[in-house]
Amino acid sequence: MRREAILNAAIAIALLAVPLAAQAMGEPFVITLATKVAILALAGVGLNIALGLGGMVSLGHAAFFGIGGYAMAVLAAPVQAYEPLMTWPVEVAGTKSMPIIWLAATLAGGLAALAIGALSLRTSGVYFIMITLAFGQMLYYFAISWPAYGGEDGLSIYVRNGFPGLNTLEPLQFFALCYGVLMVALLFSRVLARSRFGLALAGARQNPLRSAALGIRPYSVKLTAFVISGAITGLAGALFADLNRFVSPAMLSWQTSGEIMVFVILGGVARLFGPVAGAALFILLEHWLGGFSEYWKLFLGLALLGIVLFARGGLIGTIAGREVAHD
Template identity: 75%
Template sequence: MTRETLFNAVLGLGLFAFPLWAWWAEEPFMITLSTRVVILALAGVGLNLALGLGGLVSLGHAAFFGIGGYAMGILASHAQSYTPLMEFPFVIEGTKSMPVIWLVAVVASALAALVIGALSLRTSGVYFIMITLAFGQMLFYFAISWPAYGGEDGLSIYVRNSFPGLNTLDPIQFFLICYAILGAVLLLSARLAASPFGLALNAARQTSERVETVGIRPYRLRLTVFVISGMITGLAGALFADLNRFVSPSMLSWQTSGEIMVFVILGGVARLFGPVAGALLFILLEHVLGGLSEYWHIYLGLLLLGVVLFARGGVIGTLAGQGGKHG
């Protein structure tokens, strides 16, 4: 067992054990804080697939995060008000069922990622970054100007959505749902990276010309991973909105895209548990330093600068005694 694998196991078990202790100690806020870490880590895992495997620096992943959130908000609000979502050409009702909401969030995010990726991937480098950012901002301002679902004020959902056989209003049960999803997505990410698709994508990231000479189109590889990445981030958005029982345009903002990227960079780009370590560190700093000063982002910026300059492998790479995975 490598040091990185050992650290991943300790991190995963610790993230599972802490909320159980908080549940035993009757500290529901700590359980909610842990759930927030898990959901944000899930969003980071989505971006890490595009960034770590495909080398795609996207500043528009908040678009998928927000689409997932609004999918939850719209469906739940119509179920809450007993009004149909659509009556023509056939009636579509709202729903409070989490599995149905997740499916809608994933499909909507996949379609958005397909359109955004198909256009953005015709460019590269800084142009790709700016196009993804532009798409994210377009959706952000669309949400602000959408009064039917709260506009700038956002949309509140008064009761958390349901999951068959579980009480989602119980913080520990909702945490376990989110933790199970994160575990499944991490397993999918690991399998994907080790698959022929992942190996071809990694080769395309390093040298596109060599991949093209053997008949593989890098564009298709990158578009596929971009769509998968968007789907995972959209699912995280739906869970995040359910956690807060609120969705707002801020979920679509470029600041949210930046935060998701910070999780990946802090933990380690292309490291399997990198986004988990990054999200945990981010929430820890927010919780501890946020109580001392409203300008706690200064310390986060200094930490991020130190990671970029001296620990290119992020927290996990440093603790594993390895450098940056991609230099």
């Protein structure tokens, strides 16, 4: 555990130090990459609550990620078109304010997770994987065929949304914001794992029968965790849409679900900083392999295969030891 704590601190400091150094050297692109890592890691932190703590192998988290992104677009698009968001029954204006958008994205992600989770958690194991995947695809096809927000082409939000007191158009300030959100989510995730709820969730994962006998309904505990997980991933989706100033159905595609899962597993399932390490490694690989081959995903696939087959426990597991702390 000590080694893992030191490693976590090192990762947190490195993720902060790299963009600061990039700023000093005048490399804004590196800041954008680091921002991407922080946002994708946040999506992974969300999935890790379902996957690592709750043992729910969801291959449909792109649904929540995309819903968060579209929540941003739905709120911000009317502002750039100088139209109200809705006129009936009361007139509501859109907004470019990040706190409101974040709240909406978190709620939307959570609500979607409630609906999808309530149905999917009736099953378990491989059924659960396939069903979450199928619900994700359902939303993907809906986004493609619904023309109001750009359909297949997606929708551009030309100016990044604002946060009180910050200039979000400045890459480093936007990074700091995303980094802050990631740290809060990590702290929340750690507190959650050690709370009574976290222990009940671990019980429901390890032995649902015993946990039911102790008076804890595994279904309710897991559904609650799934909703929290979807809400955090939804928030990450809103930030990701703000980073790109663009939403499209690609955010909802099942490849996105696969990638979020890859971050978590690459870093180490159920490790607090697993998603951060995984997302950082993924983006590094993407950037580095993409530099010398157009077919970098081939090598990414081979690397992933090697990691699954021979380096179990992910990056953090390999460096800090296999044992996962039980406290």
